[in-house]
Amino acid sequence: MILIIYAHPYPDKSTVNAAMLKQAATHPDVVIRSLYALYPDFNIDVEAEQRAVEKADLVVLQHPMYWYSYPPLMKLWIDNVFTHGWAYGKHAHALKDKPLLWAVTTGGDEDHFGIGAHPGFSVLAQPLQATAIYCHMRWLEPVVFHGAYTADPTALHTHLEYYSARLTAGKED
Template structure:
């Protein structure tokens, strides 16, 4: 199975976890790592190129830090530009039909904060509903989310364990 991991982090150099995850994935021969902020520093997305990349892979992973209960802005722009009517969905669309989609995110806050009654009031699953709805619209099989809570306070050992666990989730 070929996997495309779309990394979307506006300051990857300063990210311990997303940078480490990306390094671990680059060791996998069946994985293509595609860093949107590196490829599009001007945020001018080449839609045809992105659609071709998606068509060439069986599994798509969206990897990003969870900012203000959502994704970084370039991912939203990418979704809006790339997943077009007549290509990703609609009567002439369906190019991603049957592919797998994995959402992988790092959350600075601890898991207890993402519970009913917790500091953030909602679960990660509830907050990620727009991604679930998008997946349904384009006909992909949504895999269980991969979430690393407490990313801001991970020890080096926990970071390494997270990277290995993440790579396993991506390739299995």
């Protein structure tokens, strides 16, 4: 099973994320958990989320880039669900060797993240990559769609096919 943990506070404003979810839903073994729909009060059901993650062959964290990070509910989800003794620690094994794919969209073009004082996009992945490593997960190369505000239909189509292929490959990795 491919588990997509999706966090977008304004999903109706994101054509790219909506298209990505629609494409992902064509896979018969995809389960999408939309955090802002499930937990509008930010009161996460940790046990339900941990059960969902345990069943997954691939965990995907999909969201838009928010001020060079995750939306608040995604961060809270990680903080609450990845608990000591379950996700990390001496006897933790729930996430061991489970692949993690980061699927992120940005409003800015790719060059926005590598000019001037900007650190470059790969640096922005480091906190999530470190979390995956700490929890003994297998970090997969992220799927990134830059320039979501002005998405060219051809580029979007290519990205959707790439995302679909990565979902299939990530489950098998």
